[in-house]
Amino acid sequence: MSKRIEAKNVDIYYSKFKAVEDVNMVIEPRAVTAFIGPSGCGKTTFLRTLNRMHEVIPGAYVDGRIDLDGEDLYGPGVDPVNVRRKVGMVFQRPNPFPTMSIKENVLAGLRLNNKSAGTSEQDEIAEKALRGANLWEEVKNRLDLPGSGLSGGQQQRLCIARAIAMSPEVLLMDEPCSALDPISTLAIEDLIQELKATYTIVIVTHNMQQAARVSDTTAFFNIAGTGQPGKLIEMDSTEKIFSTPTVKATEDYITGRFG
Amino acid sequence: MSTATLTPKRSASPSNSLTAGQLPAWTTPVVGAASLAVGFLAAWLLTGEIGLGLGVALSALVFLVVMHVASLTIEGGRRATDRLAKHLVVGMFLLALLPLVSVSLTALTNGINRLDPTFFSTSMRNIVGAGGGAAHAIWGTLIITGVAMAISVPIGLLTAVYLAEYGQGKPLARSITFFVDVMTGIPSIVAGLFAYALFGVLFGIGTVNGMGGAVALSVLMIPVVVRSTEELLRIVPNELREASYALGVPKWKTIMRIVIPTAISGIVAGVILALARIIGETAPLMIAAGFTQSLNTNPTSGAMMTLPVFVYDQYARPGVPREPYWDRAWAGALTLILIVMLLNLVGRLIAKRFAPKTGR
Numbered sequence: 379m380s381k382r383i384e385a386k387n388v389d390i391y392y393s394k395f396k397a398v399e400d401v402n403m404v405i406e407p408r409a410v411t412a413f414i415g416p417s418g419c420g421k422t423t424f425l426r427t428l429n430r431m432h433e434v435i436p437g438a439y440v441d442g443r444i445d446l447d448g449e450d451l452y453g454p455g456v457d458p459v460n461v462r463r464k465v466g467m468v469f470q471r472p473n474p475f476p477t478m479s480i481k482e483n484v485l486a487g488l489r490l491n492n493k494s495a496g497t498s499e500q501d502e503i504a505e506k507a508l509r510g511a512n513l514w515e516e517v518k519n520r521l522d523l524p525g526s527g528l529s530g531g532q533q534q535r536l537c538i539a540r541a542i543a544m545s546p547e548v549l550l551m552d553e554p555c556s557a558l559d560p561i562s563t564l565a566i567e568d569l570i571q572e573l574k575a576t577y578t579i580v581i582v583t584h585n586m587q588q589a590a591r592v593s594d595t596t597a598f599f600n601i602a603g604t605g606q607p608g609k610l611i612e613m614d615s616t617e618k619i620f621s622t623p624t625v626k627a628t629e630d631y632i633t634g635r636f637g
Numbered sequence: 638m639s640t641a642t643l644t645p646k647r648s649a650s651p652s653n654s655l656t657a658g659q660l661p662a663w664t665t666p667v668v669g670a671a672s673l674a675v676g677f678l679a680a681w682l683l684t685g686e687i688g689l690g691l692g693v694a695l696s697a698l699v700f701l702v703v704m705h706v707a708s709l710t711i712e713g714g715r716r717a718t719d720r721l722a723k724h725l726v727v728g729m730f731l732l733a734l735l736p737l738v739s740v741s742l743t744a745l746t747n748g749i750n751r752l753d754p755t756f757f758s759t760s761m762r763n764i765v766g767a768g769g770g771a772a773h774a775i776w777g778t779l780i781i782t783g784v785a786m787a788i789s790v791p792i793g794l795l796t797a798v799y800l801a802e803y804g805q806g807k808p809l810a811r812s813i814t815f816f817v818d819v820m821t822g823i824p825s826i827v828a829g830l831f832a833y834a835l836f837g838v839l840f841g842i843g844t845v846n847g848m849g850g851a852v853a854l855s856v857l858m859i860p861v862v863v864r865s866t867e868e869l870l871r872i873v874p875n876e877l878r879e880a881s882y883a884l885g886v887p888k889w890k891t892i893m894r895i896v897i898p899t900a901i902s903g904i905v906a907g908v909i910l911a912l913a914r915i916i917g918e919t920a921p922l923m924i925a926a927g928f929t930q931s932l933n934t935n936p937t938s939g940a941m942m943t944l945p946v947f948v949y950d951q952y953a954r955p956g957v958p959r960e961p962y963w964d965r966a967w968a969g970a971l972t973l974i975l976i977v978m979l980l981n982l983v984g985r986l987i988a989k990r991f992a993p994k995t996g997r
Contacts, residue, residue, distance in 0.1 A: 434882060436805060463885030473876040477898040487884035490894055537880070544884060 380407035380578040381447040381464075381547040383428060388442035389607075390423050390432065397423050399607035401442075403597060410570060410579045412589035412616065415599035416631070420608025421582045424599070425550050428580065429465035430458040446547070463491065466546035470553045472533035474525035474540070481521040483536055484508060487544040503543055511539035512569050531562025538569065542577075549573065551581040555588065567592050586632060590620050598628045658711045668707070672700035697728060741974065748971030751964045756972075760942075761930040767961040771969050773932040774947035777847065778976070780936050781926060781943055782916050784851035785858055790908055792855075793862025800863070801870035802892055820860040828856040829921025836925070847936030850926030850943065854915045861914060865907030869900040902988035909984030913977045919945035944973045 383405040390398040398420035405411045413421040426432040427440050430451060444451045451461050474483045484504045488495060495503065504521070508514040513535040517528070525536055534554060541549060551570075555563040570579060570592050583589050589596050597613040612625045623629045676696025680688050701724055708717040751770075760773035796813065804810025832853035836844040873896050881891040897904070927940030928950060942950075948969040955962035 429883065431879065431883060434879060459885050459887050461885075462883055467883035469876060469880065469883075471876060473874070473880045475877060475880070475895060475899075477895075486881075487886070490881065490884065490886040490890055540880075540884065 380576060382407045383548065383578065383580075384445040384448075386443045386445075388424070388427065388440065388444060390420065390427055390440050391438065392435065393437035396607040398599075399609050401610045403610060403613050405578060405580060406595065407578045408574060408576075409594040410574050410581060410592050411595045411597065412593035413580070413582045413597050413599060414584075414586060414589050414631070415608070415611075416601065417584075418604070418608070419599040419601040421599050422552050423608070425552055425580060425582050426467075428548070428550055429467055430461045431467060433458065463544060464546055465548040465550060466541035466544055467550045468534070468538050468541055468552065468554050471557050472530060472537050474528075474533050474536050476524070476526050478525060479522045480517050480525045480528070480536060483525040484539045484543050486540055491544075507539040507543035508536075510542050510569075510573070511535045512565055512572075513539055529562075531558045531565065534558060534562065534566065535569070538566070542573070546577065548578040548580065551579065553582050553584060556584065563588070586620075590616060596620070598623075598625075598631065600627050600631070657713065657716075660708060660711055664707065665704070668703050669700060672696045672703060675699050700724070701728075744967065744971045744974055747964070747967035748969075751968035752971060756965070756968055760932045762932070764930075765956060766958070769961075769965065771944065771947050771965065771972065773929065774942040774944045774969060775972065776932060776934055777926070777941040777943040778916065778945075778973070780934060781847050781850045781854065781922070781941060782912060784848065784936055785854035785915060786908070786912060788851060788855040789858040789862055789911070793859045793908075793911075794866055794904070796859075796863045797866035797870060798892060798897075800867045802888075802896070817860045817863050820856070821864065823856065825853075825857055825918050826920040826924070828853045829924035831856060832921065832925040845925065845927035845940050846938055847926055847933070847941035850922045850941060851936065853921035853925045854918060857918065857921070858911045858915045861911035862908055865910070866900075866904050869903040869907065870896060873899045898991070902992040905987045905991065906984055909980055912980055916977060916980070917945055917973060919949055922946050923949070944969050944976075948973070 385401050385403050385405075388398070388401040389396060401424060413425065415421050423432060427444065428451075432438050432440060440452055442452075446461075446464065450456070475486055478486060481504050482489070484507050485500055488500070488503065505514060505518075508517065513532060516532060517536075525533065528536060534557070538549075538554070555566055558566070567588065570581065573579060574594075581589075581593065593616045595613065596616045596619040598611045598619065599608050600611045601608045612619065612623060612628045614623075619628060620632060623632065629635075673692075673696045676694075676699050677687065677692040679695050679699075680692040684691065701721070704724060705717055705721050708720045712720075755768065756770035756772075757775065758772055759768070759770040761769045761771075762773075796817075800810050800813060804813070832849045833845070835852065836846070836849045877895055877899060878891055881895045882888070886894075922943050923946055926943060926946070928946060929940040929942050933939050933941050948966045951962045951966035951969065
């Protein structure tokens with residue numbers, strides 16, 4: 379189910395401003411890849427290009443090639459809607475739909491995409507997704523209550539359940555724990571470990587311990603200065619990045635000498 | 638507010654650097670009563686009679702000054718300013734309420750006489766003097782505003798969706814916004830003349846019917862609906878749109894199923910407000926929908942009476958004796974107020990029903 383992502387010479391622009399320059403990387407399936415780096419270095423921007431969410435912002439575009447198992451995401455005639463159905467995303471701040479109940483939130487992707495499913499099948503999908511997101515035990519008795527009544531950590535897991543209910547091939551996470559307390563963070567990190575058995579996971583994080591704990595591969599992005607484009611500095615196995623990085627800037631960032 | 642029940646009783650600690658002078662709770666009512674007495678006495682001394690308006694004005698002035706001085710000496714400058722601002726705010730609120738209460742009371746006391754079953758069941762056909770009613774005008778108002786709503790809500794809603802979701806920064810969107818703003822300022826009589834001229838061109842000079850009235854009202858209603866809906870769509874958090882896109886939901890469906898439902902309670906409230914605004918229009922309907930004394934429920938042919946025009950007609954062109962005509966005018970005005978109240982009530986219910994649930 380999970381797929382391999384390959385980026386070649388990717389430049390990302392906001393109108394005339396070049397935000398990210400010349401990224402080449404391979405993201406392996408059934409593994410967790412973490413993006414680290416200082417604020418404004420283009421981690422999130424690059425993440426959003428992986429499911430074509432980048433172009434939602436007016437004037438934004440991408441140059442280069444991003445392949446999902448050999449299929450070019452930016453090829454001519456590619457419908458971004460189809461890309462996003464394969465590449466799910468979890469955002470920095472939990473954003474359940476306020477008009478929907480917990481169950482409707484989980485099934486939102488299915489219902490809004492007109493995937494017909496019987497009532498029992500829907501219940502099954504909802505339960506599976508909520509169990510997958512480690513939320514089932516906490517909400518099984520209040521599936522029809524609004525999603526916005528949950529705590530922040532629960533809401534974030536609800537958003538993860540909503541993303542995995544679509545059974546995507548890749549799951550992108552944009553600082554999924556930055557708004558959460560340590561216990562909720564732990565729950566989500568455990569969840570990431572379970573999810574990597576089935577999905578390709580890419581996670582952006584500002585927390586280096588988190589990158590070290592959850593990821594198999596780490597990519598370090600950096601920026602030369604304000605107004606300069608962000609660049610991929612180094613990408614290697616997490617163990618290597620955190621013990622013997624080849625580039626001095628990576629070592630400085632990880633040991634806290636800057637950033 | 639009634640936080641007093643929640644506050645536990647504390648004994649004052651003798652040495653606390655945080656304490657400050659405080660006016661006792663009974664100051665406001667006592668000073669208020671005293672100011673009333675002083676104010677009315679002064680008014681009586683000045684004019685030689687008990688004048689309500691002057692008395693209340695003088696009392697308010699006395700109250701403001703006494704409270705400010707008392708607070709200034711006991712509580713200090715910051716609290717005194719706070720009290721002064723509070724009293725001014727409350728005073729202005731009461732002042733604003735005055736005409737509202739006065740109008741409602743006048744309409745109620747004068748209109749209640751004729752608010753009987755006959756008023757709602759008969760038209761003015763072949764009625765001279767007492768009796769008769771506004772059935773034709775009530776039906777006319779309901780039909781014309783209903784048609785106006787059916788025209789304005791889809792146009793207004795879709796225009797707002799274009800402006801908020803698709804047109805951002807485009808020249809077309811900017812020009813629409815500009816013309817919508819201009820349209821909000823159109824005098825209603827111009828809207829009536831526009832509809833009259835339009836129907837004259839389309840169906841022959843002098844065409845007057847309910848549709849004409851509805852078109853005139855739509856011209857007035859559309860900009861209000863566009864403006865309020867656009868504002869509401871803009872405050873729907875972008876995160877919700879992104880969450881929906883990230884699930885692979887197309888843009889049109891995101892708007893239909895996520896953005897509009899999130900804002901629906903406000904949109905409904907905006908539409909109801911716009912309705913309340915146009916339902917009392919008189920001038921455009923006089924021109925475009927005309928006058929009649931009989932019931933006409935077909936908006937496509939013949940003149941159609943409406944409540945505001947009915948009120949004007951009864952009041953401005955009474956027969957002899959005048960009283961039955963004026964009674965009918967008041968009853969018509971009261972009916973209109975009741976209809977608007979009912980609309981607001983329905984709007985609130987709908988808004989509450991659709992509002993995003995918090996679940997806490």
